[in-house]
Amino acid sequence: MSTEPEPYRLRWAALGLLLTAVFMDMVDTQIVNIALPAIQRDLDAPPSALQWTATGYTLAFALTLITGGRLGDRFGHRALFMLGTAGFGLASLAAGLAPDVTVLLLARVAQGAFAGLMVPQVLAFVHAEFPASEQSKAMGLYGMTFPLGGLAGPLLGGLLTQADLFGWHWRTIFFINVPIALAAVVGAALVMPAPRRTGRGGTDVPGVLVLAAALLAVLYPLVQGRELGWPGWAFLLMAAAVPLLGWFVAMQRGRERNGREPLIRIGMFRDRGMSAGLLVMLIFYCGMGAFFVLTLHLQEGLGYSPLKAALTMLPATVGIVAGNGVGMPLVPRLGRRLPMAGLVLLLAGAVTMSFVVTHFGAGLTPWQLVVPVLLYGAGLGLGASSLMLITLAGAGAGDAGTASGTVNTVVQLGMAAGPATVGTAFFGRLAADGDFAAATRTSLLIGAVLFGVALLACFLLPRRTASAPQQDSLSAVGL
Known part of the structure; x- marks a missing residue:
């Protein structure tokens, strides 16, 4: 029997600070989409360059997540979090001051890259500093931050752009990050624990480049x-991503055989929870692309303002909070049944939403969407956090940052693949007959099919995760 070390005293205060930074990142991912028309008018930007202000962030973020996680394992999660957050704040300032679209694009890429250093440290901190008995609660709070930030982004984007504070107009959406980032950096120095370098050896630069090439080969076409x-x-x-990933795996195994620290320890994926969890998460987030289609339908098809569309989505926030609050304490006992329950709710929400959109047509009101949007949010609240906890349960303390970066990269892949696949079906149907409701229905049903596939894939997950009797054995691997 092994005894867990005394938990870090300021862990909850540190988690609150870390989640504030993650919320800032998620808001920034979405907030710019609402302001794009205003940016285009102000900077006289061509549509292609404007598109890259959103795309550049996503690509840079996804490409740096795993590297950021491994650097955190090596140099300490506090140091990497502070570096990423400070860089994010400076890049936000540059974006707000951008005199033309080229500077804005470069600043957005820098924002994404620094976010990729910042975000993996949060899951790694939860994994390393919280005892097994508190992991579910901490992961529940973390899991809420992503969808809440994603939902708040469009709402804040509409409010800040319309408010035109100090005459800054769209620039306010970037300036608001600066004081938040500054407070997060100072707070991290005060409340995060001293660095614990668990990694060994030098950084695997060739591995970083090959993995980045493989991810870019997938992400660029999807986006x-x-x-x-x-x-x-x-x-x-x-297709080229497949041999690139094979090359990367061979490189990592070679480094391990030679006693050198790999970027990703391939043995980590032998854990059933990790390998199956990543598969389920990829399909899960791909299915979420249907929500993206609904926002298009509300604004382009029904003429909702960005603010009205964002308010229509608010019931999802209630569902997310309720789903997390009810579900996360039950993860150790219910295991894979919890993400399965979340996927059932997502299926019900997608099918109900499809019926409502078709039945009410051009007369659709926000009130008629309350129930399906609430179901959607509850399914997301139950499913997302529990999937993350199950997936990370098999990673050791020395792999905490890498595992976190890998999980977040898969989430980004799913979030890029969802709008690409579901969105293609939506625009294809729309081009054929111009019927927004029919195109939205088709896309929502595709999303429902993806949720069904993810539900079946959940049977690959371990039946249960860490329960109270297992805590002593799990403490040996950092849980």
């Missing part, structure tokens, strides 16, 4: 493919 009409090279580029 840009629909805009470009899915040219043949997009599919060839995605």
Whole structure:
């Protein structure tokens, strides 16, 4: 029998600070979409360059997550969090001051790269500093931050752009990050624990480059493919990711055989929870692309203002909070049944939403969407956090940052693939007959099918995660 060390005294205060930074990142991912028309008018930007202000952030973020996680394992999660947050704040300031679209684009790429250093440290902190008995609660709070930030982004974007504070107009959406980032950096120095370097050896630079190439080969076509009409090279580029990933795996195994620290320890994926959890999460977040289609329908099809569309989505926030609050304490006891329950609710929400959109047509009101949007949020609240906890349960303390970066990268892949696949079906149907309701229904049903596939994939997950009797054995691997 082993005894867990005394938990870090300021862990909850530190978690609150870390989640504030994650919320800032998630808001920033979405907030710019609402302000794009105003940015285009002000900077006289071409549509392609404007599209890259959103795309550049997503790509840079996804490409740096795993590297940021491993650097945190090596140099300490506090140091990497402070570096990432400070860089994010400076890049936000540069974006707000941008005199033209080129500077704005470079600042957005820098924001994404620094966010990729910042975000993995949060899950790693939860994994390393919280005892097994508190992991579910901490993960529940973390899991709420992502969807809440995603929902708050459009709402804040509409409010700040319309308010035109100090005459800054759209620039306010970037300036608001600066004091938040500054407070987070100072707070991290005060409340996060001293660095604990658990990694060994130097950084695997060749591995970083090959993995970045493989991820870029997948992400670039997914993000840009629909805009470009899915040219043949997009599919060839995605196919090239397979040999690149194979090369990366061979490189990592070679480093381990030679006693050198790999970027990703391949043995980590032998854990059933990790490997199956990543698969389920990829399909899960791909299905969430249907929510993206609904916002298009509300604004483009029904003429909702950005603010009205954002308010229509507010019941999802209630569902997310309720789903997390009810579900996360039950993860150790229910195991895979909890994400399965979340996926059932998401299926019900997607099917109900499809019926409501079709039945009410052009007369659809926010009140008629309350129930399906609430179901959607509750399913997301139950499913997302429990999936993360199950997936991370098999990672050791030395792999906490890497595992966190890997999980977040898969989430980004799913969030890019969802709008690409579901959005392609939506725009294809819309081009055929111009019927927004029919196109939205088709996309929502595709999303429901993806949730069904994810539900079946949940049977690959371990039946249960860490329960109270297991805590002594799990303490040996950092849980």
